[in-house]
Each structure stands twice: as C-alpha cells, then as structure tokens.
Amino acid sequence: MGTEVKKAICRWCNARCRVLVYVKDNHLVKVEPDPDRPTPTWPSTKACVRRVMAKEWWDHPDHLKYPLKRVGARGEGKWQRISWDQAFDEIAAKLGEIKEKYGAECVGSTLGTGRTVDEYRSRFFNLFGSSNNCGQGTICHGPRAIMFKALIGWWPYVGADPKSKCYILWGREPSHSWATVWYHIRNCKKEGKKLIVIDPRRDESASIADIHLQIRPGTDCALALGMINVVINEGLYDREFVTSYCHGFDQLKEHVKQYPPKRVSEITWIPVNKIKEAARLYATHKPGAIIDGMGVEHLENNAEYIHARLSLAAIVGNINVPGGEVLSGPHPKALTANEIEAVDLMPEGQKKKMLGSDRFRVYTWPGYDMIQENLKRVWGKRGGVFAFDCQASAPLVYRSIISGEPYQIRALITLGSNPMITQANTKLVYQALKNLDLYVVVDFVMTPSAELADYVLAGASWMERPCIWDGYNNANYLIGGERALPTSIEGEYEHRDDYQIWKELGIRLGQGKYWPWNSMEEVLDYRLEPMGLTFDEFMVKGGVDRPPVDHEAYKKKGFATPTGKVELYSTILERLGYDPLPAYREPAETPISQPELAKEYPYILITGGRHRPFFHSEFRHVDSLRKRHPYPLVQIHPETARKLGIENDDWVWIETPMGRCRQKCQYYDGLNPRVIHAQHGWWFPELPGEEPWLHGVWESNINVCTNDDPGRLNPLLGAWPLRTFLCKVYPVRKTRHL
Ligand SMILES: Nc1nc2c(c(=O)[nH]1)N[C@H]1C(S)=C(S)[C@@H](COP(=O)(O)OP(=O)(O)OC[C@H]3O[C@@H](n4cnc5c(=O)[nH]c(N)nc54)[C@H](O)[C@@H]3O)O[C@H]1N2
Ligand SMILES: Nc1nc2c(c(=O)[nH]1)N[C@H]1C(S)=C(S)[C@@H](COP(=O)(O)OP(=O)(O)OC[C@H]3O[C@@H](n4cnc5c(=O)[nH]c(N)nc54)[C@H](O)[C@@H]3O)O[C@H]1N2
Ligand code: SF4
Numbered sequence: 001m002g003t004e005v006k007k008a009i010c011r012w013c014n015a016r017c018r019v020l021v022y023v024k025d026n027h028l029v030k031v032e033p034d035p036d037r038p039t040p041t042w043p044s045t046k047a048c049v050r051r052v053m054a055k056e057w058w059d060h061p062d063h064l065k066y067p068l069k070r071v072g073a074r075g076e077g078k079w080q081r082i083s084w085d086q087a088f089d090e091i092a093a094k095l096g097e098i099k100e101k102y103g104a105e106c107v108g109s110t111l112g113t114g115r116t117v118d119e120y121r122s123r124f125f126n127l128f129g130s131s132n133n134c135g136q137g138t139i140c141h142g143p144r145a146i147m148f149k150a151l152i153g154w155w156p157y158v159g160a161d162p163k164s165k166c167y168i169l170w171g172r173e174p175s176h177s178w179a180t181v182w183y184h185i186r187n188c189k190k191e192g193k194k195l196i197v198i199d200p201r202r203d204e205s206a207s208i209a210d211i212h213l214q215i216r217p218g219t220d221c222a223l224a225l226g227m228i229n230v231v232i233n234e235g236l237y238d239r240e241f242v243t244s245y246c247h248g249f250d251q252l253k254e255h256v257k258q259y260p261p262k263r264v265s266e267i268t269w270i271p272v273n274k275i276k277e278a279a280r281l282y283a284t285h286k287p288g289a290i291i292d293g294m295g296v297e298h299l300e301n302n303a304e305y306i307h308a309r310l311s312l313a314a315i316v317g318n319i320n321v322p323g324g325e326v327l328s329g330p331h332p333k334a335l336t337a338n339e340i341e342a343v344d345l346m347p348e349g350q351k352k353k354m355l356g357s358d359r360f361r362v363y364t365w366p367g368y369d370m371i372q373e374n375l376k377r378v379w380g381k382r383g384g385v386f387a388f389d390c391q392a393s394a395p396l397v398y399r400s401i402i403s404g405e406p407y408q409i410r411a412l413i414t415l416g417s418n419p420m421i422t423q424a425n426t427k428l429v430y431q432a433l434k435n436l437d438l439y440v441v442v443d444f445v446m447t448p449s450a451e452l453a454d455y456v457l458a459g460a461s462w463m464e465r466p467c468i469w470d471g472y473n474n475a476n477y478l479i480g481g482e483r484a485l486p487t488s489i490e491g492e493y494e495h496r497d498d499y500q501i502w503k504e505l506g507i508r509l510g511q512g513k514y515w516p517w518n519s520m521e522e523v524l525d526y527r528l529e530p531m532g533l534t535f536d537e538f539m540v541k542g543g544v545d546r547p548p549v550d551h552e553a554y555k556k557k558g559f560a561t562p563t564g565k566v567e568l569y570s571t572i573l574e575r576l577g578y579d580p581l582p583a584y585r586e587p588a589e590t591p592i593s594q595p596e597l598a599k600e601y602p603y604i605l606i607t608g609g610r611h612r613p614f615f616h617s618e619f620r621h622v623d624s625l626r627k628r629h630p631y632p633l634v635q636i637h638p639e640t641a642r643k644l645g646i647e648n649d650d651w652v653w654i655e656t657p658m659g660r661c662r663q664k665c666q667y668y669d670g671l672n673p674r675v676i677h678a679q680h681g682w683w684f685p686e687l688p689g690e691e692p693w694l695h696g697v698w699e700s701n702i703n704v705c706t707n708d709d710p711g712r713l714n715p716l717l718g719a720w721p722l723r724t725f726l727c728k729v730y731p732v733r734k735t736r737h738l
C-alpha cells in the first residue's frame, strides 16, 4: 500500500483544526494542515507545534500499547499486560456486582475537557442507571452553556465573528488559549474595530486593547452589573429589543441601582471613568460580542456573572444580530449527540440520586429537565450533550467516596481526564481514588491518575476514530473527520476507541440491544441518514455542512424560555428556588472577606492562565515541546518579588491554607502587585510513577493549593473556584532535585 491521506479533525486542542493525516502501510507519517478545508483554522494549524510533533508523540515509548492490570498494591507501579476481553470481562463483572449490591449510582465517571466522544459514555451510563458523571464541564463551558440555555434558550457557541464591531475579551486570553480567535481579533484591530479586555493581567490581548480593565480577581459579576447600570442610566440600551423581547427589564433596572460605578469601582479596583468608558464603547459600537473564558467561569460567582453579562448583551441589542451573539439552534437534519445519548432511558428514580441535584439545581437534573423542555418546544431538539450539561458536582463525588455520604461511590471510570492534576484539591482527589473498589483509567500515557488505577486501558486517539463535530451540539454546523489509523495492529499495539469501550462494557451488562452499530462509522451513518448521506459520502463532499442561521427566528418562534423572551428576570431560577436576578458575592477567600487570614496569606492567587505549547496536563513527556517550556512558571510582580527576596527564575513556594507547591518565578509587571498567577497542569513524567512520587504530582501541581470546599461551590451549578485564593510566596532553598 502506498501513502494515503486521510481528512481528520485534530483534537489536541480546542481549535479542532481540519488536518490531513499521511499514512503509509497503516503507519503514521505526518499531520499537515488541510488546504481544502482551510477556514477558520488555517493560520493556527500551519503554525502549530503540536501538529508538527505528531509522529514523535505517536512513537513515544510512553505511549500505551495494551491494556494493563495492576498486580501490586494500588500505586505501587506494578502492571501486567492483559487482553481487552479480560479487561472488559473483569471490569463489567465488578460494575455489575456493585450495581447489584449497592445500586447503580455507586458507579461514576470523570470527564475531561471534552475531547473524547462523550455521547457514548452518556449512553452507557443512562442505560446502566447512574447519573454520577462529573468533571470539567461544571467549570468549563458548562456554566455558560446551561445559564444561556436557561435565560435565552440556546447557547451561542461563540467564536469570533468578522462582522462584530466591538469585542469584549472577558477573562479570556486567546493569544495563549485559542489561536484562531487570536488571529481574528488581531485582524479586526487592524481594521479599526474596538477591543475591550477585562483581565487582572496585561497580556497580549490587553496590550492591543482600546480599553483594558485590570479587574480585581473574582469581582466580574459586580463589574457586569455596574456596566448595566451605566447603560441604563445613560439611555444606551435598545428600547425596542428590551420592550418586545426581554422579560424583567424594570426589575433589572431597579436591581442595578445597587451597583453604581462608584461602588463597583471600590469592589473591582477599576477606576470609575474606565467602567463608564467601557460600558459606553460596548453599547455604542454594535454589533458586538462578548467572548468570555475561564477567568470568569472559574469563579465562585460564575453563574451570576454569566447572567449579568448576558443581560448586558441583551439590553444593548447584541443578541441574534449578525456579528453579535447568535443562537444557531441545532443542526436541522443530522441526529445530534443528544439524540443518541438515550437520556430518556435513565430511570426517574436514579436521576434523583445524582450527587448535588438537591443543592445545585441548575446544572443537575431539576434544571436540565426544566430547561430542555423549552429548547425542545422551540428548536425541536434538546441542546448540548447531556454528559456536559448535567453533571454531578465533582467535589461531592470525591467526598462521597471517602465519607460514604449520602452513599458511597465505589467505582469510577476516568476517560480523557487527569483528575490528580486538573481537579481542584488534589489531596482530596488522591484520598478518594485510593479508597475506590474499582478505578479504571483510559488514557494514552501513565498519568498520575492512571498510576492509582486498577486497570489502565490504552485509548484510541483522534487519529484512530472518525467524528462529526457540532460544538457539543450547540452549533448548527457539522464538520467531519475520518479515521486515519487502525485502532490496533497485531503484534504492534491494541487500542480501543470510545465507542468500542462503552459498547463492550454495555454488552456485558445486558445493554446489547442498545448497541446495534458495529463501529463508530456505522453510528455516524445512522446520524447522517436524515441528510440522505452516509458518513463516507459526507466526507467525499468535503466533510463540512454549514446551514444558514435564521437571525429572525426568535421573532416568529420566540426564545426557548418559559416566557418566550430573554429572561433578564429568570422564571426558571425563580422556580428552582434561586434569586431570579444576578447578585455579586464577595469570594470566600479575599483580603476583604478574610482579613485575618490575609495577614498570613497576603496575596490573591489566580491559576491556570493558558500557556503554550502544553494543553492542560498533556504533552509534558514530549521532548520537543518540553524543551520549549521546561518548567512551571509563576508570575509575580517584580516589586512584590524583590520585597520577598525572590529573583527572576528562582524556584518559589506558593502556599495557601490547603497546601503548597513550587514553581519558577517569572517577573511579570502586567499584574497588580497584590496578585500572583501560577500555571496549572504540571507533573513530571520523567519522575518515578510509583508512590510517593506519582510522577511528581506533589511538586508543582497548583491544585494542591486550590480549595473545593462545598460551602464555596457555586449554589446554582456546584462549580468549584480555580481562581481567587489567598496565598503567600517565598523562595525555595536550593536543592539538588529539579
Ligand atoms: N488550577 C486549575 N485547574 C484547572 C484549570 C485551571 O485553569 N486552573 N483549568 C480547568 C479546565 S478549563 C479544564 S477543561 C480542565 C482539563 O482537565 P482534563 O481534561 O482532566 O485535562 P487534560 O490534561 O487535558 O487531561 C486529559 C487526559 O486525557 C487524555 N486524553 C486526551 N485525549 C484523549 C482521548 O481522546 N481519549 C482518551 N482516552 N484520553 C484522552 C490525556 O492524555 C490526558 O491525560 O482542567 C481544569 N483544571
Ligand atoms: N495552550 C493551551 N490552550 C488551551 C488550553 C490549554 O491548556 N493550553 N486549554 C483549553 C481549555 S479546556 C480552555 S477552557 C481554554 C481556556 O482559555 P481562556 O478562557 O483564555 O482561559 P485562561 O487562559 O485560563 O484565562 C484567561 C484569562 O483569565 C484571566 N483571569 C484570571 N482570573 C480572572 C478574574 O477573576 N477575572 C477575569 N476577568 N479574568 C481573570 C487570566 O489572567 C487569563 O489571562 O483554553 C483552551 N486552550
Ligand atoms: S493542536 Fe494544533 S493542529 Fe491540533 S487542533 Fe490545536 S492548533 Fe489545531
């Protein structure tokens, strides 16, 4: 066989570039940008160092080839190769036993940032009868997705639209996190469009912005309410849209009287005139789009911030106009991921057992049912992927494993996440994983989480599975990617794709009739059937389908909310027992809320601003990438650092009341001197895997310092904070290690 070229979609980061995978005799040669499907990712695909290292990643000795079973004690690092049949048989038997003895709810799963194919996970768990899936959706995109759906009846899967005249990057730094948006924003600036950046750091976006609001971490909700106050007081809102299409404007108007610019300035550290300037610029340069990110989703007050910022976008008239925030609805024909998740097969009684569904009612079953009913009425389909829009609250899941309260989760399956690094409060996660009866990890390499498992299964990467992508069923477009490489080659490696894994477990647990498709390609044929195409035909036609968006749809059908309007005053939140209007709350751990603690821990810690070339905890083992960024970095204002006797490049301890870890100091004057910014995602694959090392999980992993106390979780969502902690920093005494 000669060289074949497969049209795939890269899932090594969220850009999801369309790429060509060159394959010779079933083996990977290289990954190149796809010139026939270039927009909008072309520049970033071309420049991408991860794409270039594809072969190095694939051939790396750490790349798992076969399923492994633990033979020593948990965490001892002793493993035995087993067959997939043995793995599936034993795991399914154990899951069945737990279900029988304790109930299906005692089995859960952890999700990562959504680069896996989670509709099959959902299907498996819905059929199994457990809704205890938990993970990153609760703090990443999920908050915006569910709040938007509750308040406005769909989530605009916001990229960057060239028709916008003004952007707000709100807690989003695309120069590091989202190359395609960054490329686009820079072009827009050249065309004279306006840019407002709201970020405690002055990074690349802020340096080209018209206005940079250097906000005190954690106070964004107050700022959004203050901007609404200015827009209303100065009459800068869209009267027609507000009168005809918004519910609760008068209540909002009354409510924001509590947030005059002066008070908001005191809360946020932003000068009054800048708050006013930003509100005016945004309200008068239309259409405009707010592109918000993890700077705001990782806050205790995240749901309320989203509510406020959506209200701001609505009253100035930026909803559904071209270049604004556009609700596309689902793809009109193809079956969505949600339609094959089998959500309705989950028994009612089991739904209610989802951990957190009594306390965090928006992001769990009660809210899901209420919200989706409206989406179905207007769009004909539900929105989103269930596994992402409705999750158990992870901090409660880990606590249940340890305490047995309200019941004990006994088995977890981790597929596509690395909770020992990425979940808040690593010590708690560690205790929980150690306490499980069964822990299964599906991954590409031995991560610190995998080291604690009973079974580590060698997962198939995006190159080994086909896909269609529709923005987690939030967008109306489809892009397709072919399977480029076989999932196994006899004598070389044996991987399994997500579909095979969930299906094989499902079949062994009596779900056989629900898994009629033999391969992922067959499921995709089924999903594209309403378009009159097979998956192969779709790919031959280019693998992209972008139906037009009807910007006027809401005028005919109304918004998919109970009132049919944008709910500034939310009837859903009211029915769920929450404040129907968004209010600012001071985060639990700041110099204002905890002045005593601040004497010992005087600085505000923010974590996890993205850094290239890594993606969360991934790729630390890939030499060509690691050379570009060998160590974890903590950004400290030089004034602060000097006061503490810290030189640029010194190793320093970062300590919170939860714990400490060390990173290298990077002098950074783009921060307020009272704020410290530490990277996340760090472990050292080169250090031993067995305990106590676990590949250096305790060395530089900032989640040792983060706090997921249930009292701090967002009351609507159960989301945990990853930014805004009190900390101190001090030099590390020189050691031989590191
Ligand atoms: N302190 C702090 N913590 C954070 C953040 C922060 O800003 N600060 N950010 C949070 C956010 S937004 C997110 S999304 C999370 C990310 O959290 P995670 O998703 O847990 O992080 P990743 O490192 O991407 O972990 C993914 C793991 O899955 C594996 N993997 C990748 N693709 C596949 C696949 O296709 N199949 C299988 N089987 N495995 C795969 C990778 O090898 C890796 O080990 O981290 C969160 N954690
Ligand atoms: N290179 C790389 N790219 C990635 C990822 C990666 O791990 N590496 N992860 C991907 C994932 S899953 C996600 S979710 C996205 C996230 O990408 P982004 O949404 O851009 O998130 P971050 O870079 O974590 O944070 C954005 C900004 O928030 C600021 N910030 C911190 N605290 C606050 C606050 O209280 N208020 C405000 N307004 N801002 C604050 C930080 O200073 C930072 O500049 O990136 C994706 N892209
Ligand atoms: S890793 Fe590179 S090629 Fe892959 S999706 Fe991200 S930017 Fe695109």
Ligand SMILES: [Mo]
Pocket: 113, 136, 140, 141
């Ligand atoms: Mo994320």
